[in-house]
Amino acid sequence: MKFIKGVAVNQPVFAVLDNRGLLHVSGEQAHSFLQNLVTCDVDQVAATGAGFGALLTPQGKIQFDFLVVKTAEGYLLDTPAPLVADLKKRLTFYKLRAKVALDDVTGSTQVVAVWRGKADGADGVHVIEDPRFEALGQRLYGPAETIEALLAQGGAKDAGIEGYERHRIGYGVPQSVADFGMGEIFPHDADMDDLNGVSFTKGCYVGQEVVSRVHHRGTARKRFVSVTSKTPLPDPGTAIETGGKAIGALGSSTRTGDGFKGLALLRLDKAGAALEKGASITCGQESVAIELPGWARFGWPAQETAAD
Structure with a gap:
């Protein structure tokens, strides 16, 4: 050693x-x-x-x-x-x-x-x-x-x-109970497709038709992404907002080095549009930055696809 x-x-x-x-x-x-x-x-x-x-x-x-x-x-x-x-x-x-x-x-x-x-x-x-x-x-x-x-x-x-x-x-890896409740979200929301948690080739299993449809149509609208802040992040469930409108909610968070990092389940289109515009993104009363985990294969949708 x-x-x-x-x-x-x-x-x-x-x-x-x-x-x-x-x-x-x-x-x-x-x-x-x-x-x-x-x-x-x-x-x-x-x-x-x-x-x-x-x-x-x-x-x-x-x-x-x-x-x-x-x-x-x-x-x-x-x-x-x-x-x-x-x-x-x-x-x-x-x-x-x-x-x-x-x-x-x-x-x-x-x-x-x-x-x-x-x-x-x-x-x-x-x-x-x-x-x-x-x-x-x-x-x-x-x-x-x-x-x-x-x-x-x-x-x-x-x-x-x-x-x-x-x-x-x-590393931006969500975990059940800490970041989301059971029966609330789909595998794509929890990034399970990018974390080797879903097979799209093995055949049928419970709920397979819905998961396969989301995957092949590319219709996953929400994803867990990383959130960083210079100040402590608030409690899980606190809204992530831009322009006075919620685009998602915070999950678990921790101190990392000289800052703080957490996970948040966000609407990708709305979050991507905020990044394109350089708009302020907040959690509670504090400004935060959002980014994709390094292992993610998904990306931010184009700004023009964002829904009101």
Whole structure:
């Protein structure tokens, strides 16, 4: 490991994500069961070890989102901890006579994020690269004692959940519960298409027709983008405005360096028009700047397409 003025370069940083829960889907039909329900291609998850996906409402809105992790017996669904029981209940509704077992393993399996470096594997620990965006780092799943020893051996530094939130928000990656409620928005709104969370080739799943129509017609009107400010950003849900009219709302935010950064779900046409005109954009009483995340494949629509 190299050091510059006492600071380790590429020293792994980690956070125990006790705000995440885990549902294990196992059984001889676990693969086909999930493949027919979720937005991501479970064939690809089986091949690569991990994926990002969601279970949608029939109307195409995000009901639950999760990382999907391949295990020897099936798949782990890594989702916000408060939603595990509801996710299990919803999947049980779809289960019918399928040979599938659904087990909440939150208490026995720890979830840890590692970034700025790599963690090695160990017996009983699943190590994956975050399938949404490479710079987010790794996720580790396993017994707390084993992971603790593994990270200590690698010299990793504990940044806590707040450190992980700075990391996530800094890269402009939205997260359910923190940035949006369940059943409120579509996958394109949450940038899931650009974060490897939606397959447009695997075939049918719940809500697939709506998602496919939005994608092929290019009709996604709202997206999460990054918001920066020199002053602290207000509470989530605060309107983002230009010309006295709301164009969206703020999600989560954090301090980054000498400023503050957050995420906001905005009308792209209205936000793009404001940028074209050089108009002031505010959140609460403060001026803010907006920008697309570096990984985004979508862009600002032309000014003339903005609706009143």
